[in-house]
Amino acid sequence: MKASICVFTEVGELWNTSQIPHFNIFHQYGTNKSGGVCIAIGKHLKGSIIDLNIENTIIIDVDGLSKTVKTIAIYSSVGETRILGELEPYITKNTIITGDFNASVKEWGSTSADKRERILKEWVEKSNLCYIPSLSNCSERSNRNIDLTFTNLGGTRGETLKMGTSDHWPIMITCENLVFDKNSIFPHVHWKAYEAILTLLQSFWQKEQTRAMPMDDWCMNYVRFLVALEKQTDAM
Structure with a gap:
């Protein structure tokens, strides 16, 4: 399974004890020691955290794709009363909201509804x-489908992956309308300018x-100069 953006809920106080190679991790604390959410962004993308003072909620603008995608991760504990309206100012085009809502909605895969159904649907x-x-219920222990994803981005679909040790099956979300932005992944060096400056110096x-000067010191300084020159001409 390969993913560029990962969302984790109920990460608890030990969220930073493990690292994911080649990913940057963003975290928001929860209302108790078992709560909290994380979004991990592959280093081939750029994640910008949105200033938000809401526990169990984190918002990241993800660049490096054909569209900037606003990713919102949510965890709602069983006894928590979420004010979902707090998120409305942050919902723009190309937004994906996903997480553990702890809400049972019959139309969305649960065998029965709970008191959160009407509020969430509205x-x-x-x-x-x-x-x-998703293709099947996300819960390994019950008939409640409480890990939910919502979006206004077309071409999005979900697939439940029956793997891992959690009592929640992971869900893979894909979007056929998103591709990698090669211009943002690979730098475009202005080689003519690079050559001209190199010749002048x-x-x-x-x-x-x-x-x-020791030859090793000269070589180190020259390599640093070449790296700095490449970055500078990349910005032209």
Whole structure:
């Protein structure tokens, strides 16, 4: 299974004891020691956290795809009263909201409904979001389908993956309307400018080489110069 964006709920106080190679991790604390949410963004993408003071909720703008995607992760504990309206100012186009809502909705895969059903359905409709069904129930222990995903991004689908040791099966969300933005992944160096500056400074570096400087130090300085020059011409 390969993923570029991962959402974790109920991460608890030990959320930072493990690392995911090649991912940047963003975290928000919960209302108790078992709560909290994380979003992990692959380092080939850029994640910008949105300033938000809501426990068990984190919002990241993800760049590096064909569209900037706003990813919202939520955990709602059983006894918690969520004010979903707090999120409405942050729902823009290309938004994906996913997490453990602890809400049972019969139309969304649960065998029965609970008291959160009406509130959640009304909020989803008001926010112009669509529920993304997965292929099967996400819970290993019950008939409640409480890990839910909503979006206004077309071409999105979900798949339940029956793997792992958690009592919640992971859900893979894919979107056929998103591709990697190659311009943001790979730098575009202005090689003509790079060559011109290198030529102009060639005599300087030759003189530096004749000074009473250890060759290793000269090589290190020259490599640093080349790296800095590449970054500078990349910005042109």
